[in-house]
Amino acid sequence: MERGAWLSSLELYQAEAAHQVAELVVMHTHNSALPSQQWRTPAGSAWPENTPVHIQYGWWADDSADWYGYVASSRVLASEADPRYGYAVQIPVVYTLTGTSMPLQTRRNRTWRDTSPSAIARQIGKEYSLQPRVDVSRIRFAQTQAASDWQFLCDVGAQVGYRIFVDGTTLWCVYRETVMPAADGTVPQFWQRKAPGAIDSLREFSAVVGDTDPAGGIRARYQAVAYNRTSRVLTPASYSQTRTTPLGEQESAALTRQYAERPAASYTQAGRLLRAASDWLWVEARAVTNGDPRLKPGSLVDLQGNGIGESNLGLWMVRSAVHKITVNHLSPQKTAYTTTLVLGRNDARRLDLKVQEGSVAPAPSVLVNGQWRAAYTGGMS
Incomplete structure (x- = not known):
């Protein structure tokens, strides 16, 4: 940022x-007493569209994350109510701001023949x-792409059960049960003790476990019919995820759902689509914690304390995160950083x-010709 500008908040x-x-609020300074430092837009202080941005966020410099x-x-x-300090x-x-996946919105028309999702x-x-x-x-695809690379990649991921996420300049296309570890290999832990006078690091928590409640994960048996164009034979397929009650007892599906989002040409393909369509993390919870940059989709978080109930203790997987930082330069003790989470589990009592x-x-991220790139693109598959 230019001299005289400062960060007010980040979401x-x-x-x-x-x-x-990301939504970034920057306070720019207009000083009428110094014409040479006039605040101008868009050619002056304000950053033009597509300007590359690097943000470090966190409580301290040694535990911050790069965005x-x-x-x-x-x-x-x-x-007219803007703060004034003399002139x-x-x-x-x-x-x-949009992340490094923004260039993937380029639309392409091409055909993928006998190619795996990976x-x-x-x-x-x-x-x-x-x-x-x-x-x-090892699934083989023969599919025509008539969408942006990002839309197509997300569509392929939905067909095989991939989690698609771009973190920095790393493209994650992994199965939903694969953990995205923190850079230091640790798992954040938060407590809600409900002790008098204590400030809990787990500020808010709510979890829903309901057989037919969408917020708690509908337990359903999915069905589909595959049609083989060569043999003209219809083949039924079904999939039901194993689920347990808070008491640890296994239960069968409460509802039956018919899958009709995509056509299937074989029993194997129909089964794969049904598995991908089912909600693997069927137990859902929402939480607000002290801010922690390690919390990202696919990462783990450990929740503890008497305030959330015994069945909710332990590991959860992060499905989405909203990091909110409000900076108070006049009273630094009033600076706040919280993370709002949507969490999931594949069992009523544990992950x-x-x-x-x-x-x-x-790989480190580097800026080349105005575009963020990985320093090298091999070594992680």
Whole structure:
């Protein structure tokens, strides 16, 4: 930022299969006593569209996270009530920023023949100089792309059960049960003790477990019919995820749902589509915690304390996160940082995960010709 400008607030929105979006409020200074430092827009202080932006956010410099993106738009919020300090007037400008996945909105028309979803993800990632982190899939695709690379990638992910997320210049295309580890390998822990006089790091928490409640995860048996064009044979397929009650008892599906979003040409393809369509993290919770930049979609969080109930203790997987930072330069103790989370589990009492592979440090992000790129694009698939 230019001299005299300072950051007022930051809101960062992160979710699966969505572009990261940040809203940044910057206070620019207009000083009528110094004509050479006049605040001007858009050619002066305000950042033009597509300007690359690098933000470090967190409580302290040694535990902060890096965020990379581009300016999508700027909005001046000038009014006669703007703060004045002598001849200097503070004018707020709201910048809407999009993450490094923004260039993937380029539309393409091409055909993928006998290609696996993991190979598609690697190719698209490398075309935009993103480092692909991909779980291997042996499914073969023959599909025509008539959409942006981002839309197509999310559509492929929905067909195989991938989580699509771009973190910095790393493109994650992994199965939903794959954990996205923090850079230091730790798992954030928050408590709600409800002790008199204590300030809980888990500020708010609510969880829903309901067999037929969408907020708690509908327990359903999914059905579909595959049609083989060659043999002209209809083949029924079904899928029902194993679920348990808070008491640990297994239960069968309460409802039956008919899948009709995509056609299937075989029993195998129908079963794959049904598994991908089912909600793996069927138990949902919402929480507000002290701010922590390690909280991102696919990461883990450990919740503890008597205030949330025994069945809710332990690990949860983050599905979406909103980081909100409000900076008070006059009274630093009033600066606030919170993270609002949507969490999920695949069991009523715990998060049941497969054995995770060892993580590899992502490539550094570098700026080349105005575009954020991974320093190298291999080594994580």
